[in-house]
Amino acid sequence: MILTNNxxxxxxxxxxxxxxxxxxxxxxxxxxxxxxxxxxxxPKNTINKGEIINKPELIKAIxxxxxxxxxxxxxxxxxxACLPESKxxxxxxxxxxxxxxxxxxxxxxxxxxxxxxxxxxxxxxQVIKETTEKYFILIGAAPKEIVDQYTAMxxxxxxxxxxxxxxxxxxxxxxxxxxxxxxxxxxxxTKNKPEIGINYGLIxxxxxxxxxxxxxxxxxxxxxxxxxxxxxxxAKISKALALTKEQAEKAKIICGMDETKANGVIKEIxxxxxxxxxxxxxxxxxxxxxxxxxxxxxxxILLSGGGANITNLVKIIGQELxxxxxxxxxxxxxNEDQAxxxxxxxxxxxxxxxxPKLDSKCEEKSLSxxxxxxxxxxxxxxxxxxxxxxxxx
Numbered sequence: 288m289i290l291t292n293n294x295x296x297x298x299x300x301x302x303x304x305x306x307x308x309x310x311x312x313x314x315x316x317x318x319x320x321x322x323x324x325x326x327x328x329x330p331k332n333t334i335n336k337g338e339i340i341n342k343p344e345l346i347k348a349i350x351x352x353x354x355x356x357x358x359x360x361x362x363x364x365x366x367x368a369c370l371p372e373s374k375x376x377x378x379x380x381x382x383x384x385x386x387x388x389x390x391x392x393x394x395x396x397x398x399x400x401x402x403x404x405x406x407x408x409x410x411x412x413q414v415i416k417e418t419t420e421k422y423f424i425l426i427g428a429a430p431k432e433i434v435d436q437y438t439a440m441x442x443x444x445x446x447x448x449x450x451x452x453x454x455x456x457x458x459x460x461x462x463x464x465x466x467x468x469x470x471x472x473x474x475x476x477t478k479n480k481p482e483i484g485i486n487y488g489l490i491x492x493x494x495x496x497x498x499x500x501x502x503x504x505x506x507x508x509x510x511x512x513x514x515x516x517x518x519x520x521x522a523k524i525s526k527a528l529a530l531t532k533e534q535a536e537k538a539k540i541i542c543g544m545d546e547t548k549a550n551g552v553i554k555e556i557x558x559x560x561x562x563x564x565x566x567x568x569x570x571x572x573x574x575x576x577x578x579x580x581x582x583x584x585x586x587x588i589l590l591s592g593g594g595a596n597i598t599n600l601v602k603i604i605g606q607e608l609x610x611x612x613x614x615x616x617x618x619x620x621x622n623e624d625q626a627x628x629x630x631x632x633x634x635x636x637x638x639x640x641x642x643p644k645l646d647s648k649c650e651e652k653s654l655s656x657x658x659x660x661x662x663x664x665x666x667x668x669x670x671x672x673x674x675x676x677x678x679x680x
Contacts, residue, residue, distance in 0.1 A: 293313070293322070293360075293362035294311055294312065294313035294314075294322045294362050294363065295362070295363065296311065296312055296313065296314070296363065296671070296674040296675055297311075297363055297365040297366055297367045297449050297450075297671070297673070297674045298310070298311045298323070298353065298361055298363055298365065298366045298367070298446075298671065299311070299312075299366075299367055299368075299457070299666075299667045299668060299669070299670030299671030299672070299673070300349070300366045300367070300368040300369075300446075300667070300670065301368075301369055301457075301664075301666040301667040301670060302334070302345075302349075302368060302369065302437075303329075303334070303371075303493060303494060303495055304329070304333075304334045304335060304336065304337070304494070304495040304518075305328065305329055305334075305494045305495055305518065306326060306327060306328050306329055306494065307326070307327045307329065307348055307349060307352050308325070308326045308327075308663065308664055308666070308667040309323065309324065309325045309326075309327075309352050309353065309356055309361070309667060310323070310324050310664060310667040310668050310670070310671040311323040311324075311356075311359070311361050311362070311363065311671055312621070312668075312671045312672065312674075312675060314675050318622040319620065319621050319622050319623075319672075319675060320621065320622055320623055321358070321359070321621065321623055321628070322359050322360070322361075322362065323356040323358060323359035323360055323361045323362075324356055324357060324358040324359060324628070324631060324664070325352045325355075325356030325357040325358065326352075326357065326663070326664075327348055327351065327352045329344070329345070329348055330344055333345050333348070334371075336371070336373060336495075337370075337371025337372075337373050337374045337433065338371075338374075338433070338436070339436055339437070339440055342440055342443070345440060346440060346443055346444045349441075349444045349446070350444055350445075353444075353446070357631055358628070358631050364445065364446050364447050365446070365447045365448075365449045365674075366441060366446045366447065366448055366449065367448075367449060367450045367451075367452060367670040367671065367673045367674065368437060368441060368448055368450075368451055368452070368670065369451070369452050369453070369454045369457055369666055369670055370429050370433060370434065370437060370451050370452065370453060370454065371433065371454070372453070372454040372455065372496055372498050372510075372512075373496055373512070374429060374430060374433045375427065375428065375429045375453045375454070376400070376401045376402075376426075376427065376428045376429070376453075377425070377426070377427045377428075377453050377455055377456065377507055377509070377510055378400055378425075378426055378508070378509045378510075379415065379423065379424070379425050379426075379506060379507065379508040379509060380396065380400055380423075380424050380425075380426060381421050381422070381423055381424070382396055382421065382422050382424060383420065383421055384419075384420055384421060384422065389414075389422065392422075393410075393412050393424065393426065397410055397426060397428065400426065401426075401428045403428070403430060407430055407431060407432075408428045408429060408430055408431060409428065409429055409431055409434050410426060410427065410428035410429075411426070411427050411428075412424050412425060412426045412427070413425050415504070415505075415506045416504075425506050425507060427453045427456070429451075429453065434451060437451055438451065449674070450673060452670060452673065454491075454498070454666055455489075455491075455498060455500045455507055455510050456507065456669070457665075457666045457667075457669030457670045457672075457673070458489055458491050458500060458591060458665050458666055458669055459489060459500060459502055459507055459669070460620070460669040460672050460673065460676065461591075461617050461619075461620065461664075461665045461666070461668040461669030461672060462489055462589055462591060462615045462616070462617065462619060462665060462669075463487065463489075463502065463619070463620075464619055464620065465485075465502075465505050466505075466620070466672075466676070467620050467676065468676050484504075484583075485586045485587055486501075486502070486503040486582055486583055486584065486585050486586045486587075487500075487501070487502040487503070487585070487586070487587055487588070487589060488500070488501055488502075488568070488571070488572070488575075488585055488587070488588040488589070488610070489502060489588075489589050489591065489615070490513065490568070490588060490589070490590050490591070490592075490595075491590075491591045491592040491595075491665060491666070492513075492515065492516070492517065492590065492591070492592040492593070492594030492595050492597075493516060493517060493592045493593060493594065493663075494516060494517040494518050494593055494594070495516050495517075495518055496512065496516050497512070497513035497514075497515050497516055497564075497592070497594065498510050498511065498512055498513060499511045499513055499567075499568065499571050501571070501575050501579070501585075503579070503582040503583075504582065508575070508579055508582070509575075509579075511567070511571040511574075513564060513567050513568070514560075514563055514564065514567055515560055515561075515563070515564045515594070516594070517539075517592075517593055517594040519560075520539055520557060520560060520594070520597070521535045521536045521539055522535070523556060523557070523560065524538050524539055524553060524556055524557075527556045528552070528556075534638060537636045537637070537638040538553050538638055538654075539553065539557075539597065540596070540597070540598075540636050540656060540658055541598070541636055541638055541654045541655065541656045542554065542598065542654065543557070543597040543598025543599055543600060544557060544561065544597060544598055544599035544600055544602075544603050545598045545599050548598070548654060549654065554599075557597075561600065561603060561604075564604075565603075565604060565607045565608070568588075568604070568608065569607075569608070572585055572608075572610070585610050586610065586611070587610065587611045587612075587613065588604070588608065588610050588611065588612045588613070589612075589613055589614070589615035590604070590612065590613070590614055590615060590662070591614075591615040591617060591662045591663075591665040592662060592663060592665065593660065593662065593663035595614055595615070595662045596614075596658050596659070596660065596662055596663075598656070601613065601614050614662060615662060615665065617661050617662055617664050617665045617668050618661065618668070620668075620672060621668070625659075625661065628661070632659050632660050632661040632664075633657055633658070633659055633660070634657070634658050634660050635655065635656070635657050635658075636655060636656055636657075636658065637653055637654070637655040638653060638654045638655070639653050
């Protein structure tokens with residue numbers, strides 16, 4: 288008899304406009320570990336703003352990453368995938384108690400908070416808190432057209448979607464200890480005891496979009512779209528310095544907001560974008576303070592997503608805000624040593640300075656950096672954790 292220890296938990300599949308990221312986790316006794324992990328770039332216009340444009344190409348890419356991840360092997364055809372953040376809605380609302388059934392109350396309230404009619408969406412909700420007069424409800428909604436499109440695509444890829452999640456839910460599950468079930472007692476061996484009562488702002492900077500998630504008392508309150516993405520930043524550098532997309536991407540990663548690299552020319556190009564981002568963060572915090580003041584002050588901001596690794600970005604945002612700003616730890620709810628995955632999470636980038644409009648700014652012949660990319664896996668890890676955490680309940 289051959290005994291195996293393959294995971295029976297679903298694969299987390301993070302599908303965005305530019306890439307697919309895959310994570311499958313396993314749990315043995317009380318330890319959660321990574322069984323399979325991978326990342327694959329998508330050809331241009333395979334997906335555009337969350338809508339699938341080239342389904343055959345997407346299915347081909349999904350089959351490839353499932354069958355041949357960069358690390359380990361997958362052992363399930365079940366997946367938890369995320370719906371595009373730009374097409375979904377999630378918010379905490381209050382509803383007055385009445386003799387009517389709660390499901391009917393939610394049905395009548397949903398269109399006040401979602402810019403689509405009830406007939407055009409799938410929606411779900413859960414009670415977060417209840418008082419003598421009110422229910423505090425977390426609602427999530429997505430257009431039927433998008434949900435049906437992703438479900439059909441996964442079916443054609445010969446995968447079984449056990450859930451399609453709203454992206455902020457997966458990000459919070461990945462980054463916060465508070466999302467782990469049975470906090471008392473904690474999952475044995477996981478890192479860093481959670482600080483109960485902390486109010487978070489989670490900022491995920493992806494290649495095609497950025498969102499800020501406000502989280503308090505074990506629930507998401509609301510999300511805000513932000514005017515920055517990794518792709519837009521790369522395009523801005525490419526245009527300003529007449530670089531190819533590949534050169535501009537390397538310049539962004541290597542130089543970022545570091546004024547000592549390339550005499551600060553990349554920092555200067557990005558200055559307005561980062562300033563705009565900081566202003567939008569301040570506006571979002573002000574909204575939180577105006578409408579969710581009963582939760583108390585925001586205590587901490589965590590940055591995730593590939594764009595979170597832009598050199599000095601965490602430091603600069605932190606200098607502009609009266610809130611602690613940190614780079615998120617995407618492995619916080621896993622029993623993994625990040626060093627074990629250095630080979631898969633570390634990318635080395637080298638930029639030849641002999642490029643138009645840039646060589647005159649530098650004395651060096653080339654610039655290089657080694658970058659940890661684990662922050663880019665926040666959504667995929669959160670999706671993969673869903674099966675384990677729900678199983679715990």
